[in-house]
Amino acid sequence: xxxxxxxxxxxxxxxxxxxxxxxxxxxxxxxxxxxxxxxxxxxxxxxxxxxxxxxxxxxxxxxxxxxxxxxxxxxxxxxxxxxxxxxxxxxxxxxxxxxxxxxxxxxxxxxxxxxxxxxxxxxxxxxxxxxxxxxxxxxxxxxxxxxxxxxxxxxxxxxxxxxxxxxxxxxxxxxxxxxxxxxxxxxxxxxxxxxxxxxxxxxxxxxxxxxxxxxxxxxxxxxxxxxxxxxxxxxxxxxxxxxxxxxxx
Amino acid sequence: xxxxxxxxxxxxxxxxxxxxxxxxxxxxxxxxxxxxxxxxxxxxxxxxxxxxxxxxxxxxxxxxxxxxxxxxxxxxxxxxxxxxxxxxxxxxxxxxxxxxxxxxxxxxxxxxxxxxxxxxxxxxxxxxxxxxxxxxxxxxxxxxxxxxxxxxxxxxxxxxxxxxxxxxxxxxxxxxxxxxxxxxxxxxxxxxxxxxxxxxxxxxxxxxxxxxxxxxxxxxxxxxxxxxxxxxxxxxxxxxxxxxxxxxxxxxxxxxxxxxxxxxxxxxxxxxxxxxxxxxxxxxxxxxxxxxxxxxxxxxxxxxxxx
Numbered sequence: 001x002x003x004x005x006x007x008x009x010x011x012x013x014x015x016x017x018x019x020x021x022x023x024x025x026x027x028x029x030x031x032x033x034x035x036x037x038x039x040x041x042x043x044x045x046x047x048x049x050x051x052x053x054x055x056x057x058x059x060x061x062x063x064x065x066x067x068x069x070x071x072x073x074x075x076x077x078x079x080x081x082x083x084x085x086x087x088x089x090x091x092x093x094x095x096x097x098x099x100x101x102x103x104x105x106x107x108x109x110x111x112x113x114x115x116x117x118x119x120x121x122x123x124x125x126x127x128x129x130x131x132x133x134x135x136x137x138x139x140x141x142x143x144x145x146x147x148x149x150x151x152x153x154x155x156x157x158x159x160x161x162x163x164x165x166x167x168x169x170x171x172x173x174x175x176x177x178x179x180x181x182x183x184x185x186x187x188x189x190x191x192x193x194x195x196x197x198x199x200x201x202x203x204x205x206x207x208x209x210x211x212x213x214x215x216x217x218x219x220x221x222x223x224x225x226x227x228x229x230x231x232x233x234x235x236x237x238x239x240x241x242x243x244x245x246x247x248x249x
Numbered sequence: 250x251x252x253x254x255x256x257x258x259x260x261x262x263x264x265x266x267x268x269x270x271x272x273x274x275x276x277x278x279x280x281x282x283x284x285x286x287x288x289x290x291x292x293x294x295x296x297x298x299x300x301x302x303x304x305x306x307x308x309x310x311x312x313x314x315x316x317x318x319x320x321x322x323x324x325x326x327x328x329x330x331x332x333x334x335x336x337x338x339x340x341x342x343x344x345x346x347x348x349x350x351x352x353x354x355x356x357x358x359x360x361x362x363x364x365x366x367x368x369x370x371x372x373x374x375x376x377x378x379x380x381x382x383x384x385x386x387x388x389x390x391x392x393x394x395x396x397x398x399x400x401x402x403x404x405x406x407x408x409x410x411x412x413x414x415x416x417x418x419x420x421x422x423x424x425x426x427x428x429x430x431x432x433x434x435x436x437x438x439x440x441x442x443x444x445x446x447x448x449x450x451x452x453x454x455x456x457x458x459x460x461x462x463x464x465x466x467x468x469x470x471x472x473x474x475x476x477x478x479x480x481x482x483x484x485x486x487x488x489x490x491x492x493x494x495x496x497x498x499x500x501x502x503x504x505x506x507x508x509x510x511x512x513x514x515x516x517x518x519x520x521x522x523x524x525x526x527x528x529x530x531x532x533x534x535x536x537x538x539x540x541x542x543x544x545x546x547x548x549x550x551x552x553x554x555x556x
Contacts, residue, residue, distance in 0.1 A: 077467065079464070083466075104466045107463050108466065108467065151462075
């Protein structure tokens with residue numbers, strides 16, 4: 001679904017590489033954590049996949065499309081295959097939950113009856129049924145992130161990218177959010193989540209790609225976050241996540 | 250993108266940037282008003298010049314049966330012999346006389362009718378009251394006095410006139426007005442273009458999150474640009490409509506009001522433009538507004554709004 005081959009990205013010519021000769025492949029239907037500290041290249045990788053930026057060297061294939069020779073006109077078609085969630089939610093403040101999610105479909109020219117069907121369906125999937133009429137500032141951080149996730153997946157993209165989606169949330173809420181992502185993963189969506197949230201990674205036991213200073217240093221199935229660091233915040237998240245996972249099953 | 254959704258977005262953009270949008274309306278109104286005023290002044294020049302102005306320097310009008318108050322016309326309408334006499338005199342004045350046109354009174358009446366269409370004075374005039382004339386083109390226009398002097402007071406000749414002399418001051422004034430108005434219009438159009446650029450950048454700023462989400466979910470450039478383009482287009486078209494309204498008021502209350510209904514003598518000496526001329530130019534002003542808006546908006550968006 002996503003394939004990077006010897007991808008290098010330098011933001012300034014001759015500067016240090018944000019990504020350095022990274023090769024990896026993510027198959028259809030996988031759930032992958034991309035871990036690493038700030039500045040390790042996680043966001044660069046995400047932005048390369050959505051073709052916000054182009055690599056300095058190497059090739060990238062996403063959903064069967066070769067991103068390097070892609071013309072600007074084709075970029076929107078690529079982005080319709082990808083849903084994206086950010087750390088800072090990026091909701092439209094003046095619009096209700098329903099309108100925020102429907103916005104995507106309206107922009108893409110979806111028919112009205114499809115919107116009426118898809119939006120409530122998606123809100124239910126992320127656990128926001130009954131909140132359709134609320135405005136973003138009336139919601140908690142976790143609820144806002146659920147709206148953002150609903151917005152990202154309402155057009156049913158085969159790929160969902162989440163860039164530090166739990167970065168602004170407390171451990172318990174973080175676990176809830178990842179549970180929502182896991183639920184979306186189970187509908188067949190390929191999920192790639194960049195995070196430095198150790199507790200989450202350790203509990204959910206998914207494939208882990210670890211970046212360090214732009215290099216891919218680890219690719220492990222059912223991996224954990226680098227185990228030597230222990231922080232109170234992550235432990236709390238772990239406990240909460242375990243409790244939630246039990247509820248989910 | 251559905252129409253109602255698009256209009257909703259446009260409405261939102263206008264509400265949130267009302268002051269900028271209003272300034273685009275006003276600047277396009279002022280620039281198009283000056284442009285229109287310049288065009289109308291030019292139109293007035295060509296209306297007032299009439300058919301013969303640029304072609305001849307001297308006109309020799311023959312007596313009609315009604316022109317008995319002129320001494321040389323005491324015998325009534327000019328006879329054929331008198332007219333032939335003038336013609337042969339003109340022929341003898343070559344090469345100063347370069348060309349002679351003869352206009353019958355019927356032709357003069359027809360031209361008068363079209364030149365003064367809409368004038369209340371027309372109803373008093375019959376074809377018989379219109380003099381037939383020789384229109385004379387000179388090889389050296391500055392020597393018009395020689396021609397005027399040799400026919401002035403001749404039997405059967407009612408008047409010898411040098412139109413260009415009478416009207417040249419008026420035309421010079423109009424020309425200055427027209428050039429001035431167009432120059433101001435050019436300055437204002439530049440203002441309008443710069444203001445549209447700034448406005449789009451501000452609207453883009455207030456809508457940056459929306460735009461980033463649209464990009465993210467794969468909206469095409471056209472869909473992202475459309476609300477901006479429509480907002481600017483609306484503003485300039487409203488500006489054009491106001492400009493046409495102002496020009497109409499200027500002509501209706503200014504030109505028509507002053508020169509026609511008050512009975513001022515200028516009204517019968519010189520034919521004036523009317524509101525019909527404003528309607529002639531209106532489509533061009535609208536087209537100009539649309540072209541400026543579309544071109545500026547598109548270039549600005551391509552430049553400042555990454556898709």
